[in-house]
Amino acid sequence: MDTFFSATTGGFYLNGLHDEMPEDVVEITPERHASLFEGQAAGRRIVAGDDGFPKLGDEPAPGVEEVTVLARRRRDRLLAASDYRAMPDYPQSEAQRAAWLGYRQQLRDLPATSGFPAVILWPAEPTGN
Template sequence: MPYFQCTNGSLHFLSADDISRDGVLLLPEGAKAVTDIVAAAIQSPEPSNTELAAELRQRRGELLAETDYLMTPDYPIDAAKLAAMKSYRQALRDIPGKPDFPKQVVWPQLPN
């Protein structure tokens, strides 16, 4: 256990100074030793809904940008493919309005 967590939640790496000659951990009062796995979870908590929503909106924007050129009036695309692309892009725009957003997202399939 190379880490310990203080009562304020801060995480610290155990050093040789934190171990007595007898091999006993010398931690601050109230601190507890934690495993690498627990330390990783503390250092990388799950993103908040706001952070997750921002990441998903960014990805959605990237997907829309990848097909922007198809929407220009002078791009040679037949009517059926244009309609399918418009539906795809609308489905992307509708994602943030879904009830389970941002925890659950079903991405639409890019039409052929």
Template sequence: MVAFIVYDPDHSASAKPVTEYGDCPAEDVADQGGSLTSVAVPESQMATFQNAVALIESPLWADSTIRTLNFNPATETLSLSILSPSGMSERTVDAIRTQLLADSDWTQLADAPLTPAKQAQWATYRQELRDIPSQPGYPGSVSWPVKPT
């Protein structure tokens, strides 16, 4: 079994919204999308995929919160967008961002139990959190980075 995603290749954005995801035998991946494109989740993106699906399916979000998994076929990367229809306030976004940074402070300590590669992944995640205020649509529409596993 492999994880797969389905997306519309004609969507205008470079990061295409994923319309469906799941697991199937590797030989059946191409059949999952119908008229859309289906691909196996790249191995390099498996942790991101698993974290994003957990966030999308989490009961912690208000029912009106829109959670979208996106796939960029050019770079074969996944991202997660979370949007409240009324938009989140800057204060709310900053509070979430600050908490996520605080929760990951330990990853940058010299004695953190991480390989140099994992520590670099965490450093990238933390930089992406710091860059959130410069995203287009901030604070009402934010693409949250998915933390490394």
């Protein structure tokens, strides 16, 4: 089977498997196809070159906005996972309740800490029941 790459879709197509292909497909050799996937497995990204052929590119570093969104999502998941610990009727000692409330407050305060979002010191979840 012949292998093709489309710069517009960033996808690979196989002759005989795909009945329809984008107009901009270019044929690539099996060796090039294999080396692209080896590079991808090593953490690189397959991108279209100026000539329309696929090449390996470096994954762009996430921007501050993306890192902030990811950090807030993680923080929100940790808060949601510990919501039940903040309920006044949850069976736990006062010390445990205070520890969990403190942990949750630390999570809420993370965005205001120095270095956020580039440097985040995630609080440890309290131990014990």
